[in-house]
Amino acid sequence: MARGQLTVFCGPMFAGKSTALLEQAAHARARGLRARLLKPAFDTRRGAGRLTTHDGLSMEAAPVATLPGLGSPEIPHGTGTVLLDEIQFMESPSFDGDVVEGIRALLLAGVDVTAGGLDMDWQGRPFRTTGMLCAMATSVTKLRARCAVCGAPATMTQKTGGDAGRAVELGAGDLYQARCGTHWRPFSCEAAQGDLAA
Numbered sequence: 229m230a231r232g233q234l235t236v237f238c239g240p241m242f243a244g245k246s247t248a249l250l251e252q253a254a255h256a257r258a259r260g261l262r263a264r265l266l267k268p269a270f271d272t273r274r275g276a277g278r279l280t281t282h283d284g285l286s287m288e289a290a291p292v293a294t295l296p297g298l299g300s301p302e303i304p305h306g307t308g309t310v311l312l313d314e315i316q317f318m319e320s321p322s323f324d325g326d327v328v329e330g331i332r333a334l335l336l337a338g339v340d341v342t343a344g345g346l347d348m349d350w351q352g353r354p355f356r357t358t359g360m361l362c363a364m365a366t367s368v369t370k371l372r373a374r375c376a377v378c379g380a381p382a383t384m385t386q387k388t389g390g391d392a393g394r395a396v397e398l399g400a401g402d403l404y405q406a407r408c409g410t411h412w413r414p415f416s417c418e419a420a421q422g423d424l425a426a
């Protein structure tokens with residue numbers, strides 16, 4: 229039996245990761261494949277049952293707190309491709325079980341998997357699940373955003389507000405910006421706020 233293919237889209241916030249997942253789902257459906265979108269249940273920012281991009285595009289997506297197996301209501305038999313957003317959050321304590329092993333089982337069962345997620349947190353530390361899936365992937369695309377300060381390609385996420393003590397804090401343009409290496413300030417929200425005032 230043919231094994232499934234694993235595709236990963238990663239990068240900073242605002243790089244187009246969720247947009248890429250929606251495009252992949254649309255392409256799969258246009259080819260007659262059954263595509264199922266899943267997202268972490270704890271991220272309810274833009275509607276619990278939908279995957280919504282920063283531009284407001286959206287599709288139905290099942291909120292999950294563990295990765296369901298093939299034959300579950302979320303991934304019924306006959307599913308050709310599973311698309312997972314925010315894979316960096318599919319980790320303890322907000323997610324049960326080992327998502328990497330769950331994805332391996334889907335691939336071994338012949339299901340294609342596409343995963344989107346942050347490669348690094350706002351302090352430049354890699355997210356474990358994204359890193360492991362990149363190692364297993366058939367194809368990895370590192371997407372880049374536009375630096376909020378100078379417009380150059382951005383590989384980093386800057387935290388500009390909220391709680392500087394928290395590695396995980398849900399938010400969008402209210403708390404975060406995409407930045408290039410020159411304008412990224414790893415350990416200080418306050419230092420970052422001065423960049424745009426100049």
Ligand SMILES: Nc1ncnc2c1ncn2[C@@H]1O[C@H](COP(=O)(O)OP(=O)(O)O)[C@@H](O)[C@H]1O
Nearest residue numbers: 240241242243244245246247248281282283401
């Ligand atoms: N505050 C913002 N900063 C940068 N881009 C933004 C912002 N708000 C909306 N966008 C739009 O978000 C798009 C990417 O959205 P999305 O696919 O959800 O990105 P990602 O999933 O990588 O965070 C960009 O093409 C840009 O047009």
Ligand SMILES: Cc1cn([C@H]2C[C@H](O)[C@@H](COP(=O)(O)O)O2)c(=O)[nH]c1=O
Nearest residue numbers: 240241242349350385395396397398399
């Ligand atoms: C960098 C970074 C981000 N987050 C949060 C902020 C958002 O809720 C999501 C990322 O969403 P996107 O679809 O990639 O734009 O993650 C966080 O908690 N910690 C971080 O370091």
